[in-house]
Amino acid sequence: MVDVFSGRLLVSKDGRSVDPEEALQNKVVGLYFSAGWCSPCRDFTPVLCDFYTELLEETEPPAPFEVVFISSDHSAEEMVGYMHAMHGDWLALPFHDPYKHDLKKKYNITAIPKLVIVKQTGEVITDKGRKQIRDKGPSCFRNWLAGADIFQNFSS
Numbered sequence: 001m002v003d004v005f006s007g008r009l010l011v012s013k014d015g016r017s018v019d020p021e022e023a024l025q026n027k028v029v030g031l032y033f034s035a036g037w038c039s040p041c042r043d044f045t046p047v048l049c050d051f052y053t054e055l056l057e058e059t060e061p062p063a064p065f066e067v068v069f070i071s072s073d074h075s076a077e078e079m080v081g082y083m084h085a086m087h088g089d090w091l092a093l094p095f096h097d098p099y100k101h102d103l104k105k106k107y108n109i110t111a112i113p114k115l116v117i118v119k120q121t122g123e124v125i126t127d128k129g130r131k132q133i134r135d136k137g138p139s140c141f142r143n144w145l146a147g148a149d150i151f152q153n154f155s156s
Helices: 020-024 039-057 076-086 099-106 129-148
Strands: 028-034 065-071 114-118 124-126
Touching: 020 065, 028 039, 028 099, 028 129, 039 065, 039 076, 039 129, 065 076, 065 099, 114 129, 124 129
Parallel strands: 028 065
Antiparallel strands: 028 114, 114 124
8 A cells, every 4th residue: 555645644533643554554455435425425334334343343363454535525524524423443535635636536436435445556456345345245355355465364
């Protein structure tokens, strides 16, 4: 993820700045393009929360998975409110970072919600993360991991 978020900081749900190189190293990353005003987003976000919780809190060792939220909210306040109300304990690109527009272009985001699963290089494993989670639940993570080319000892 060094390539994708190089020279940037991410923020945690509680507002702390996080170094993406450290937080995302050796993980499969879901880039979650979403917004609080979007009803399909509000419908999918709890599903993503459950998926995230199951992979990170209910497996031993925790799955090498992280979500980075890229907001399409109308204001920083809306983004923070949405994160506090509905999100899991995942990371986000700061609201005022113009890089979100580059990411939307790079990953061809034309509608939200969109969950793009990427390798450490930023290369796409699948742009159908939302559908795969809905259809297969946590078992889809194994396929993502196989495509991620990262060292791991995760088994589910």
